[in-house]
Amino acid sequence: MRLRLLPRSAFRPLIVLVAAAAAATCLAACGSNGPSGGGSATSGTINWWGWTPTDTATAQNYISAFNKQYPNIKVNYKLVNISDWVAALRPALLSGRGPDVFDMQPGAYVTQFKSFTEDLTPLAQQALGKDWKSKVAPIGISGLTSDGKLTAMSVGSTFAGMLWINEEIFKKYNLSPPTTLAEWEHVCQVLKQNQKGCFVQGAAQEGFDQDTLQSIANSVQPGLWTKASTGDAKWNDPGIVKTLSIWKELFTSGIMQSGAVGYQQYPDANNDFLTGKYAMVMMGTWYTQYATSKAMTAALSAAGVSGAKPFPILPIAFPDVAGAGNTSEMYGDSDFGLAVSTKSKSRAAAETFVKWMTTTTVGQQVVADQLNDLPALPSVQPNFDSIQLVDPTSQTTPVQDLIAKAAKVTEPREALLSTDVQNAILAAATSVATGKASPQDAADTLQKAAEAAGETFK
Amino acid sequence: MRPSSERQPERSDRPEPSEAVVTRTIERRQLHPERAGAAGDDGRIARRRPRRPPGLPWILPALALSVGVIYYGIGYTGYISTLNWDGISPDPPHVGAGNYTRILHDPVFWDAVRHTAEFFVVTFVVQTVLGLVFAVLLHTRLKLAVIYKVIIFMPVVLAPAIMAPVFRHMFAPDGELNSVLRHVGLGALAQPWIGQTSTALPVIMAITVWEWTGVTFVLYYAAMTQLEQSVLEAAKMDGAGNIRTLVSIIWPEMRGTTVALAILGAIGALKTFDVPYLVTIGGPNYATEFLGTYIYRMTIPLDHVGYGAALSIILLVAALIISIAVQLGGRERKARD
Numbered sequence: 001m002r003l004r005l006l007p008r009s010a011f012r013p014l015i016v017l018v019a020a021a022a023a024a025t026c027l028a029a030c031g032s033n034g035p036s037g038g039g040s041a042t043s044g045t046i047n048w049w050g051w052t053p054t055d056t057a058t059a060q061n062y063i064s065a066f067n068k069q070y071p072n073i074k075v076n077y078k079l080v081n082i083s084d085w086v087a088a089l090r091p092a093l094l095s096g097r098g099p100d101v102f103d104m105q106p107g108a109y110v111t112q113f114k115s116f117t118e119d120l121t122p123l124a125q126q127a128l129g130k131d132w133k134s135k136v137a138p139i140g141i142s143g144l145t146s147d148g149k150l151t152a153m154s155v156g157s158t159f160a161g162m163l164w165i166n167e168e169i170f171k172k173y174n175l176s177p178p179t180t181l182a183e184w185e186h187v188c189q190v191l192k193q194n195q196k197g198c199f200v201q202g203a204a205q206e207g208f209d210q211d212t213l214q215s216i217a218n219s220v221q222p223g224l225w226t227k228a229s230t231g232d233a234k235w236n237d238p239g240i241v242k243t244l245s246i247w248k249e250l251f252t253s254g255i256m257q258s259g260a261v262g263y264q265q266y267p268d269a270n271n272d273f274l275t276g277k278y279a280m281v282m283m284g285t286w287y288t289q290y291a292t293s294k295a296m297t298a299a300l301s302a303a304g305v306s307g308a309k310p311f312p313i314l315p316i317a318f319p320d321v322a323g324a325g326n327t328s329e330m331y332g333d334s335d336f337g338l339a340v341s342t343k344s345k346s347r348a349a350a351e352t353f354v355k356w357m358t359t360t361t362v363g364q365q366v367v368a369d370q371l372n373d374l375p376a377l378p379s380v381q382p383n384f385d386s387i388q389l390v391d392p393t394s395q396t397t398p399v400q401d402l403i404a405k406a407a408k409v410t411e412p413r414e415a416l417l418s419t420d421v422q423n424a425i426l427a428a429a430t431s432v433a434t435g436k437a438s439p440q441d442a443a444d445t446l447q448k449a450a451e452a453a454g455e456t457f458k
Numbered sequence: 459m460r461p462s463s464e465r466q467p468e469r470s471d472r473p474e475p476s477e478a479v480v481t482r483t484i485e486r487r488q489l490h491p492e493r494a495g496a497a498g499d500d501g502r503i504a505r506r507r508p509r510r511p512p513g514l515p516w517i518l519p520a521l522a523l524s525v526g527v528i529y530y531g532i533g534y535t536g537y538i539s540t541l542n543w544d545g546i547s548p549d550p551p552h553v554g555a556g557n558y559t560r561i562l563h564d565p566v567f568w569d570a571v572r573h574t575a576e577f578f579v580v581t582f583v584v585q586t587v588l589g590l591v592f593a594v595l596l597h598t599r600l601k602l603a604v605i606y607k608v609i610i611f612m613p614v615v616l617a618p619a620i621m622a623p624v625f626r627h628m629f630a631p632d633g634e635l636n637s638v639l640r641h642v643g644l645g646a647l648a649q650p651w652i653g654q655t656s657t658a659l660p661v662i663m664a665i666t667v668w669e670w671t672g673v674t675f676v677l678y679y680a681a682m683t684q685l686e687q688s689v690l691e692a693a694k695m696d697g698a699g700n701i702r703t704l705v706s707i708i709w710p711e712m713r714g715t716t717v718a719l720a721i722l723g724a725i726g727a728l729k730t731f732d733v734p735y736l737v738t739i740g741g742p743n744y745a746t747e748f749l750g751t752y753i754y755r756m757t758i759p760l761d762h763v764g765y766g767a768a769l770s771i772i773l774l775v776a777a778l779i780i781s782i783a784v785q786l787g788g789r790e791r792k793a794r795d
Contacts (some may be wrong), residue, residue, distance in 0.1 A: 427743070434742060
């Protein structure tokens with residue numbers, strides 16, 4: 001059968017009609033939307049995927065506060081374990097059925113997922129003005145920007161480079177926080193004699209090994225770790241070799257718990273510290289939230305302890321393990337930014353949520369009061385009048401000092417490291433810890449791996 | 459394509475065979491006189507071929523599934539293995555056999571191969587011995603035999619994902635195993651079982667033996683029901699004891715089952731992923747890294763999809779070679795016997 005086509009002129013009214021309808025639709029849709037369009041900016045459903053907040057209660061807290069202002073935007077939070085993050089996110093984004101908003105960690109993940117994110121520079125300008133960069137913590141911009149594209153807006157930052165101690169245990173055994181390697185060994189000996197765990201670390205996870213190694217390196221030679229990360233020093237620099245030697249000493253001197261290289265920081269080390277089995281743990285500012293009664297109680301419950309009484313935790317400086325007189329400085333990155341997927345069908349609503357969380361005083365105040373992150377807007381501070389610490393007498397000053405100190409930190413934590421280098425650092429750390437390689441050999445292997453991964457060195 | 463006269467010989471309106479076709483038919487008859495009868499002597503091409511039911515429509519769904527999914531998948535993985543690809547980039551560079559060359563110089567790969575070989579030997583031997591002994595014991599008049607069968611087979615149906623946290627806890631430094639050792643006066647043996655390289659792999663082997671001995675037992679138990687009672691009775695009359703009967707009569711009769719279990723065990727060892735990933739994450743320091751976990755590590759967390767694909771192809775080839783070798787080895791022994 002042959003179709004009889006109408007003459008072209010007969011289509012003209014139809015074309016005009018379709019064009020008019022399309023224009024009207026665009027005007028209706030774009031008129032009330034943000035800069036990018038894609039649905040309504042004040043209603044709809046958006047799916048937010050993240051590995052943090054690590055408990056859904058915190059995320060729901062953020063969402064509840066958001067819904068007071070935007071009741072018609074429903075936000076579904078899906079918590080994905082950090083170890084499954086790439087495996088879950090990549091196919092979801094590729095399929096187009098993934099999240100509208102997702103967490104973005106500075107560093108390797110930015111490289112991996114930048115092609116799936118909207119450039120949020122216009123959103124930042126719209127919310128904070130043309131000088132938006134001056135209103136946001138710089139650490140939250142650099143790590144989330146790649147090739148001039150702002151892949152995500154920072155929610156807040158986290159910092160590491162100190163230890164947390166169980167104050168009750170230290171008081172019970174009349175111990176002072178250690179400031180040197182020898183003092184640290186002494187504390188662990190006393191606790192061991194009393195059948196108590198001393199320091200617990202999930203040495204099977206690269207991120208937390210890096211924290212301890214970076215702290216040791218800062219004690220050996222401040223700034224060396226960052227120099228190696230940027231290629232200004234080699235990973236087999238004598239300072240890094242000494243760092244690995246001290247790392248090894250943590251295992252041989254009994255500071256590190258038995259079987260540490262088979263431990264995960266989460267959940268193993270975290271649960272062991274929160275259940276009072278160990279007195280010390282290497283965690284960053286994100287642990288400040290457990291200084292509060294509410295978060296500590298929830299964490300104890302999650303760790304499997306029913307009816308446990310919250311105990312006060314205190315941040316202490318990382319000991320001067322090299323004995324060189326260097327105070328081990330802290331380091332940090334944006335904890336996470338919120339990215340908007342290019343494939344989102346509710347892009348305008350997603351942008352509303354991201355804008356509220358990252359650029360409004362109300363949203364940032366909720367973030368600050370959670371004590372999980374230091375807010376991205378430096379003008380916002382935690383309101384300690386409304387935050388209930390477990391033991392305000394002992395905790396208020398150290399916690400406030402920690403937040404004040406962290407706000408001045410400029411040294412990056414993981415933002416400069418690729419996944420290959422992080423993997424090589426883990427291999428170096430575990431091979432030294434298990435005695436499979438000497439610190440020098442492990443450092444040489446690490447340097448070779450970094451070069452093979454395409455890193456360039458001066 | 460064959461001429462229409464050959465494809466539709468039964469049609470009455472078929473054209474007469476051309477002279478050339480008849481000539482070729484005669485030539486074929488001369489070359490293959492044994493087939494000539496099938497075509498008949500009247501020279502009619504229609505009767506030259508035996509009638510067979512058309513098979514293609516019947517195997518088409520399975521063929522489409524195999525070719526379209528499995529073989530296409532293998533082919534595509536082979537193609538990816540020649541790329542330096544992160545799984546996302548639209549235009550990855552070709553590296554030829556570069557990934558394979560790197561694998562040959564990768565110490566973690568060779569560690570994984572060594573772990574796989576050790577794992578197969580230990581788990582296969584232990585499971586075979588335990589499975590055979592359990593099967594023999596439960597063929598005797600044992601009380602509560604049904605309960606024992608359930609206990610032996612139960613681990614097979616328990617998902618590793620459910621059991622992994624239990625084992626992590628059990629083998630932890632302050633876990634149940636060390637607690638038991640301390641309570642029975644063997645505290646000196648207490649150690650971080652999955653937190654040190656020397657004991658992590660044996661723990662993975664022990665968990666696997668616990669999990670899969672039930673399958674070995676069931677297969678041997680089923681095979682033993684096929685044994686000729688008269689042979690066993692004859693052995694008994696000849697004065698063979700239980701152990702002699704087991705070694706000289708039952709064990710040789712189980713060869714087919716053992717070969718099948720060896721093939722399954724070898725392929726299972728090559729594919730091992732769940733237990734080491736869930737219990738030790740391939741660590742500590744790659745001490746429990748297997749090909750399966752290494753493929754995952756390289757492909758997903760580290761984004762080396764091309765390298766992971768090359769590892770997958772190597773695993774596939776290894777599985778094929780081992781299966782064929784074990785199969786041939788079993789046949790040769792059978793032929794010799």
